[in-house]
Amino acid sequence: MIPASFDYQRAGSAEEAIALLTEHGDEAKLLAGGHSLLPLMKLRLASPSVLIDVGRLDDLRYIRDAGDHIAIGALTRHRELETSALLAEAAPLLSHAAGHVGDPQVRHRGTIGGSLAHADPASDLPAVVLAMGGTIVVQGPSGQREIAIADFYIGFLESALAPDELMTEIRIPKLNAEGWSFQKFNRRAQDWAIVGVAAVRANGSTGVALVNMGSTPLLATGVVDAVKSGATAEQAAERATENTEAQSDINASVAYREHLARVLVRRALEESGLA
Amino acid sequence: MEITMTVNGIEQTADVEPRTLLAYFLRETVGLTGTNIGCDTSSCGACTIHVDGESAKSCTLLAVQADGCSVTTIEGLANGDTMHPMQRAFQENHGLQCGYCTPGMVMAAVSLLDENPNPTEQEVRLGLEGNLCRCTGYHNIVKSVLACAAEPFGATK
Numbered sequence: 001m002i003p004a005s006f007d008y009q010r011a012g013s014a015e016e017a018i019a020l021l022t023e024h025g026d027e028a029k030l031l032a033g034g035h036s037l038l039p040l041m042k043l044r045l046a047s048p049s050v051l052i053d054v055g056r057l058d059d060l061r062y063i064r065d066a067g068d069h070i071a072i073g074a075l076t077r078h079r080e081l082e083t084s085a086l087l088a089e090a091a092p093l094l095s096h097a098a099g100h101v102g103d104p105q106v107r108h109r110g111t112i113g114g115s116l117a118h119a120d121p122a123s124d125l126p127a128v129v130l131a132m133g134g135t136i137v138v139q140g141p142s143g144q145r146e147i148a149i150a151d152f153y154i155g156f157l158e159s160a161l162a163p164d165e166l167m168t169e170i171r172i173p174k175l176n177a178e179g180w181s182f183q184k185f186n187r188r189a190q191d192w193a194i195v196g197v198a199a200v201r202a203n204g205s206t207g208v209a210l211v212n213m214g215s216t217p218l219l220a221t222g223v224v225d226a227v228k229s230g231a232t233a234e235q236a237a238e239r240a241t242e243n244t245e246a247q248s249d250i251n252a253s254v255a256y257r258e259h260l261a262r263v264l265v266r267r268a269l270e271e272s273g274l275a
Numbered sequence: 276m277e278i279t280m281t282v283n284g285i286e287q288t289a290d291v292e293p294r295t296l297l298a299y300f301l302r303e304t305v306g307l308t309g310t311n312i313g314c315d316t317s318s319c320g321a322c323t324i325h326v327d328g329e330s331a332k333s334c335t336l337l338a339v340q341a342d343g344c345s346v347t348t349i350e351g352l353a354n355g356d357t358m359h360p361m362q363r364a365f366q367e368n369h370g371l372q373c374g375y376c377t378p379g380m381v382m383a384a385v386s387l388l389d390e391n392p393n394p395t396e397q398e399v400r401l402g403l404e405g406n407l408c409r410c411t412g413y414h415n416i417v418k419s420v421l422a423c424a425a426e427p428f429g430a431t432k
């Protein structure tokens with residue numbers, strides 16, 4: 001399968017990428033690792049007329065200790081997240097989950113920024129960053145702005161990124177070695193999660209987020225409320241499907257997804273020691 | 276667009292359409308047909324090659340993304356008539372049946388041992404999760420990789 005024709009532009013800097021985005025508007029798509037975008041283009045589900053390759057912006061490829069948080073360049077690859085000693089210490093949920101994205105070949109090429117910006121509710125990292133309360137830093141023609149991850153996802157494959165903005169950094173609060181768990185349920189190795197759960201306690205507050213239970217990654221606020229009021233893991237997990245809108249597809253019916261959400265939330269609460 | 280990349284140590288320059296996938300570039304432009312295209316949806320791993328020393332699925336990379344990179348295909352592993360230790364391990368341990376997945380399996384396995392020279396059986400299985408064998412010959416594939424890892428010098432040439 002070959003994608004439809006497009007014009008290819010390679011950005012040499014973030015500023016150049018933003019200038020190209022401004023020039024081409026919503027006809028253009030950014031290409032990082034390409035492991036979300038290219039499969040869609042091959043299936044002709046996406047046909048951008050211009051691809052702006054930001055994959056070589058190595059100054060956006062870093063994992064740094066920034067005091068109260070970890071700063072991750074948007075072009076950092078999953079393999080780098082998976083093997084980062086700094087993340088293993090300060091944000092083990094993220095490095096662990098990054099090691100479960102796709103397969104090794106995908107992790108060698110795919111980037112955290114690409115995964116978050118693609119806004120696929122079935123992806124692992126959006127829910128993980130949501131559970132951790134991360135912040136997305138984006139750069140546009142008029143400068144830089146920060147978006148709380150809870151405000152970042154708007155709809156299916158739709159985020160708060162404007163057409164002329166580039167995600168540059170992801171900020172993750174340090175977790176100080178408190179409890180966490182990542183549960184991913186799929187039928188075959190390397191598949192997307194049929195349902196997934198990321199749970200973490202960071203600096204005294206608890207975050208639980210769901211993969212593939214709606215059109216965006218979702219915070220399980222009912223579960224967190226139950227945990228705060230002293231519920232057991234089993235009791236709290238009964239609230240896992242509140243405000244979800246699971247879809248039925250070839251892998252799972254709505255009822256089965258909701259069942260999985262309850263089971264996986266319970267396991268996540270037990271493994272992390274959150275309840 | 277004109278691109279130049281090193282393929283198995285030899286510089287290749289060609290004018291390609293931006294939408295040309297690396298797998299097709301290697302097979303049709305460079306003429307190296309050892310890299311198989313299986314599912315063409317980045318699931319099966321038959322098209323696995325190395326880009327700058329790391330395994331990648333060449334059906335999900337544009338040739339223009341590999342511009343300036345060093346690419347290794349299955350044809351680049353052997354040293355003349357001497358097989359790479361991983362190729363020999365697959366031969367000696369019956370690590371292939373129909374052979375279609377084999378180039379990708381071998382390339383993924385070499386990359387796996389580069390990153391983890393002494394994997395457990397479970398680590399080999401997880402490390403090859405991106406490669407499918409429709410003969411279901413996984414048992415001997417895993418055995419081959421473990422045999423290669425156990426050799427002196429492991430997967431290094």
